[in-house]
Amino acid sequence: MNAIEQAITWLNDPLNWTNPGGILDRLGEHLWISFAAVLIGCVVAWPIGLWLGHAGRGGGVVVLISNVTLAIPTVALLTILPLTALGFGRPPVILALAVFAVPPLLANAYTGVREIDPEARDAARGMGLSGFQLLTRVELPLAVPFLATGFRTASVQVVATAALASFVNGGGLGQIISAGFGLGMSVGGGQILAGALLVALLALSIEGLLALVERALTPRPLRRARRSRRRPATS
Amino acid sequence: MSSRQWMLSSVQYADAPGNPWFSWQYLRDNSDTVVSALVEHVSLTAQAVVLAAAVGLPLAVLAYWFRPLTGPILALSGVLYTIPSLALLAFVAPLVGTTRPASVLIALVLYALLLIVRNALAGLNQLPTEVLDAAQGMGYGRFARLFRVDLPLAVPAILTGLRLATVSTVALVTVGSLIGYGGLGDLILGGFRNNFYKAEILTGTVLCVALGLLLDLLLAGVGRLLMPWTRGARR
Numbered sequence: 160m161n162a163i164e165q166a167i168t169w170l171n172d173p174l175n176w177t178n179p180g181g182i183l184d185r186l187g188e189h190l191w192i193s194f195a196a197v198l199i200g201c202v203v204a205w206p207i208g209l210w211l212g213h214a215g216r217g218g219g220v221v222v223l224i225s226n227v228t229l230a231i232p233t234v235a236l237l238t239i240l241p242l243t244a245l246g247f248g249r250p251p252v253i254l255a256l257a258v259f260a261v262p263p264l265l266a267n268a269y270t271g272v273r274e275i276d277p278e279a280r281d282a283a284r285g286m287g288l289s290g291f292q293l294l295t296r297v298e299l300p301l302a303v304p305f306l307a308t309g310f311r312t313a314s315v316q317v318v319a320t321a322a323l324a325s326f327v328n329g330g331g332l333g334q335i336i337s338a339g340f341g342l343g344m345s346v347g348g349g350q351i352l353a354g355a356l357l358v359a360l361l362a363l364s365i366e367g368l369l370a371l372v373e374r375a376l377t378p379r380p381l382r383r384a385r386r387s388r389r390r391p392a393t394s
Numbered sequence: 395m396s397s398r399q400w401m402l403s404s405v406q407y408a409d410a411p412g413n414p415w416f417s418w419q420y421l422r423d424n425s426d427t428v429v430s431a432l433v434e435h436v437s438l439t440a441q442a443v444v445l446a447a448a449v450g451l452p453l454a455v456l457a458y459w460f461r462p463l464t465g466p467i468l469a470l471s472g473v474l475y476t477i478p479s480l481a482l483l484a485f486v487a488p489l490v491g492t493t494r495p496a497s498v499l500i501a502l503v504l505y506a507l508l509l510i511v512r513n514a515l516a517g518l519n520q521l522p523t524e525v526l527d528a529a530q531g532m533g534y535g536r537f538a539r540l541f542r543v544d545l546p547l548a549v550p551a552i553l554t555g556l557r558l559a560t561v562s563t564v565a566l567v568t569v570g571s572l573i574g575y576g577g578l579g580d581l582i583l584g585g586f587r588n589n590f591y592k593a594e595i596l597t598g599t600v601l602c603v604a605l606g607l608l609l610d611l612l613l614a615g616v617g618r619l620l621m622p623w624t625r626g627a628r629r
Contacts, residue, residue: 232565
C-alpha cells in the first residue's frame with residue numbers, strides 16, 4: 160500500500176511531468192518511436208501482403224514469418240541492432256520495433272484480399288479490369304477493414320513493446336520504470352508503479368482509439384463479429 | 395540453419411577483432427553461466443505455462459458452461475494481454491518483491507492466460523452439435539461429458555493455445571532480466587551492459603530462439619501422440 164501512496168505522490172509532482180526527461184518528454188519519445196516503427200511496418204508489409212493476396216500465393220511464407228518473429232525476443236533485437244552498422248540512437252530502436260509490426264500487418268493484408276468474395280473478382284474481370292486495376296479498385300477497398308485490424312494490432316503491439324526500449328536507454332515511457340528499478344524498491348517503488356500505470360494506460364487508450372477507427376472504417380453490413388486476427392505480442 | 399549463416403555473415407561484420415559475434419572461447423569459459431541461465435529459462439517457461447493452463451482451462455470451461463461469463467472472462471484476459479509486459483512486471487514487482495523470480499512468473503502467467511483461454515474456448519464452442527446430442531442421449535452428466543467428450547475433442551485447439559503461449563513465453567522471459575530473473579535474457583542484457591560483449595548477447599539470443607522453436611516442435615509431437623483418442627485409451 161505504501162508503494163501505491165508513493166506512486167500517487169510521484170504523479171502529483173508537477174516537476175515529474177515537465178522536467179527534461181519527465182513524463183511529457185518520455186510520452187513524446189514513446190509516441191514518435193512507435194509512429195515511425197508502425198509507418199515503416201506499413202510501407203514494407205502492406206504492398207507485399209496485398210500483392211501476395213492478389214496473386215494467391217505465399218500463404219505459407221506469411222505464416223512462417225509470424226511464427227519465427229514470435230520466437231525472437233524483443234530484448235535481443237534491441238540489444239543486437241545498435242551493435243551493427245546502424246549504430247546507436249533512435250534508428251536501431253525504431254527498426255527493432257518495426258520488425259514486430261510487420262507480421263500482423265502482413266497477415267491481415269494477405270487475408271483481407273484472400274477473403275474477398277470470388278464473385279466480386281469475377282465481376283471486375285468481366286468488366287475488363289486489368290490485374291493492377293483489380294487490385295487497386297476492387298481488392299484494396301474491400302480489404303480496408305482487414306488492413307485496419309492489422310494496423311490496430313500492430314500499433315498496440317509496438318506501443319507496448321516500445322516500453323522495452325528503456326533496456327538499451329532508447330527513451331520512451333519505459334525509461335521511467337527502468338529508472339525506478341535503478342533506484343531500488345524502497346526509493347523507486349512509487350515511480351515504478353506510476354510508470355507502469357502510464358504505460359498501461361497508453362497501450363489501453365491506443366487500443367480503444369484504434370478500435371473506434373476500425374469500426375468507422377468497416378462498412379455497416381460487414382460489422383459482424385469478425386474474428387480479429389490478433390497475433391500474440393512478444394513484448 | 396539460417397541462424398548459422400547469419401552468424402557467419404555477422405562475424406565478417408564485426409569491426410573489432412577482439413569482440414566477435416560468436417566465440418567458442420566464451421562458451422567454454424562460461425559454460426556454467428550459460429547452462430544455469432538456460433535451466434532458469436526453461437524452468438520459468440514451464441512453470442508459467444503450466445500455471446497459466448491450470449488457471450486458463452477451468453476459466454475456459456466456465457465460459458463454455460455459462461455463456462454470460464464469456465464476455466467478462468475474455469475482456470479481462472484481453473486487457474491483461476494488452477498491458478505491456480514491462481508494465482505488468484512493474485505492477486507486480488513492488489507488491490511481490492524483486493528478490494524472487496515470483497514477480498516474473500506472475501507477469502508471465504497473466505500474459506499467457508489469454509492465449510490459452512481464447513483457444514480452448516474456441517475449441518469447445520466449435521464442437522459438432524450431433525456429438526453433444528449423442529452424448530446427452532447416452533446419459534452423460536455435465537462432468538462426465540466434459541472429460542470424456544468435450545475436452546478430448548477440443549484437444550487440437552487447446553494444444554494450439556499451449557503452443558502459442560509457450561513460444562511467446564520463451565521470448566517474454568527475457569524481459570525479467572530487468573530484475574535479474576530473465577534466464578537467457580540475463581545473458582543478453584548482461585552482455586550489453588558488459589561493454590557490448592557480442593558473443594554473450596548472441597549466445598543468449600540464439601539459445602532463446604532455438605529453445606522456443608524446440609519446445610514448439612516438442613508440443614506438436616505430444617499432440618501427435620494425443621490425437622488418436624479414438625482408441626479410447628484416454629479416460
